[in-house]
Amino acid sequence: MDKNIDIATETRTNWFERQFKIKASGSTIKTEIIAGITTFIAMSYILFVNPTILGDAGLDKGAVFVATALTGVVGCLATAFIANYPIAVAPGLGSNAFFAYPVVLGMGIPWQTALAGVFVASLLFMLVTVLKVREVVINTIPTNLKAAMAVGIGLFIAFTGLKQGGIVVGSAKSFVTITSWSDPHVWLTVFGLIVTVALLARKVPGALFIGLAATAIMGVVTGLIAMPHSIIASIPSLAPTFGVSIMNINNVFNVQMVVVILVFFFSVFFDTTGTVIGLAQQAGFIKDNKMPKEVGKALFADSTSMIAGSVFGSTPTACYIESSTGIAAGGRPGFTAVVVAIMFILSLFFSPLLAVVTSQVTAPILIIVGSFMMKSIANIDWSEFETSFAAFMIILCVPLTYNISYGLAFGLITYPITMIAAGKGKKVHPIMYVAALLFLLLLFTMHELPAK
Numbered sequence: 001m002d003k004n005i006d007i008a009t010e011t012r013t014n015w016f017e018r019q020f021k022i023k024a025s026g027s028t029i030k031t032e033i034i035a036g037i038t039t040f041i042a043m044s045y046i047l048f049v050n051p052t053i054l055g056d057a058g059l060d061k062g063a064v065f066v067a068t069a070l071t072g073v074v075g076c077l078a079t080a081f082i083a084n085y086p087i088a089v090a091p092g093l094g095s096n097a098f099f100a101y102p103v104v105l106g107m108g109i110p111w112q113t114a115l116a117g118v119f120v121a122s123l124l125f126m127l128v129t130v131l132k133v134r135e136v137v138i139n140t141i142p143t144n145l146k147a148a149m150a151v152g153i154g155l156f157i158a159f160t161g162l163k164q165g166g167i168v169v170g171s172a173k174s175f176v177t178i179t180s181w182s183d184p185h186v187w188l189t190v191f192g193l194i195v196t197v198a199l200l201a202r203k204v205p206g207a208l209f210i211g212l213a214a215t216a217i218m219g220v221v222t223g224l225i226a227m228p229h230s231i232i233a234s235i236p237s238l239a240p241t242f243g244v245s246i247m248n249i250n251n252v253f254n255v256q257m258v259v260v261i262l263v264f265f266f267s268v269f270f271d272t273t274g275t276v277i278g279l280a281q282q283a284g285f286i287k288d289n290k291m292p293k294e295v296g297k298a299l300f301a302d303s304t305s306m307i308a309g310s311v312f313g314s315t316p317t318a319c320y321i322e323s324s325t326g327i328a329a330g331g332r333p334g335f336t337a338v339v340v341a342i343m344f345i346l347s348l349f350f351s352p353l354l355a356v357v358t359s360q361v362t363a364p365i366l367i368i369v370g371s372f373m374m375k376s377i378a379n380i381d382w383s384e385f386e387t388s389f390a391a392f393m394i395i396l397c398v399p400l401t402y403n404i405s406y407g408l409a410f411g412l413i414t415y416p417i418t419m420i421a422a423g424k425g426k427k428v429h430p431i432m433y434v435a436a437l438l439f440l441l442l443l444f445t446m447h448e449l450p451a452k
Contacts, residue, residue, distance in 0.1 A: 036339020241313020
């Protein structure tokens, strides 16, 4: 009997080693479990932030909660079994804000159609990954413009957080102005911002989640947020969002949606590539400045989860930079990601907590995420005027027009003009000329944004 148990245990151990190479990577199952739980705690805020943001766009919060968790399960398992990387994948911050505010609420695009756009962008991302043309696409857009896109979107997200938290309000005289501070809900946002920033400054693991939880608790204690009726409940229905993207695929074939799809594609493309490279470097996977073949597999896994997420009813996925906390805890092979997936499954039973995650609770997260994206401004070469001015137009116009597509339009139209004027028109990739014409058409065809 004991011999049979020993054989079974050895078989399971051998399977783990064959599949994940845990010992070969210098890790242990115990270390991997701790690393996975650490990563999940650090990124679990997305379970509550994503439904709140997409709920503003009209999606059912309960369905989005389930879609977020299931997408995380698919993404983490795909990364674990395809790439054997300790990288967690789930719907990303930034793309969900772009989906909800400028696309659905700003452009007036139905969320069903926007979700179909995410599905098409995910297929495009999969195609580019399979064909291994990432380098071509990366080289098409100048470094200055790529960096400017991240900075512009970061400013947009931070501004959205200030607006959602009530810190910045509209003004007939100056367009926007600071709040009067008479609303106690504004102070809840301020509290959350101070707490979360302090935790990040102290390098506390899971700072975003802890800050979100502390803000929600403070809201409940002060009576600004109603106490949830329960903590654990049955899993909400996925029916309101499941398959909606596929059913609305015929509505994406217009100039407006082409631009939206491209923004989804490029934002996910560059964000994921940069994150994977950074995490691979932290984990020691990069040798002699060369990326291992598993990086391509990690990108393929991410594109798989992006397709699944759009079908479930969520926005584009991302390789989470919070995976660095699990890597710091010793996670090396993909079993770390398997543990994260298990944690996402267990989280499905805690949907009642969504009720305490109000806009004032999520506003600090948006502001801080915006600051994270500002670091890309260091990659802009301001001495090269013909490209830096186009980058400046993107950074300036994305937040001031309160529309990412408009901001990109001004930058991508300006770029070929300044390059031609500088006598460098032949250096502009043909795709960039096509993009400029599309964005020029966009400016003349898109309806005026409704009042905010």
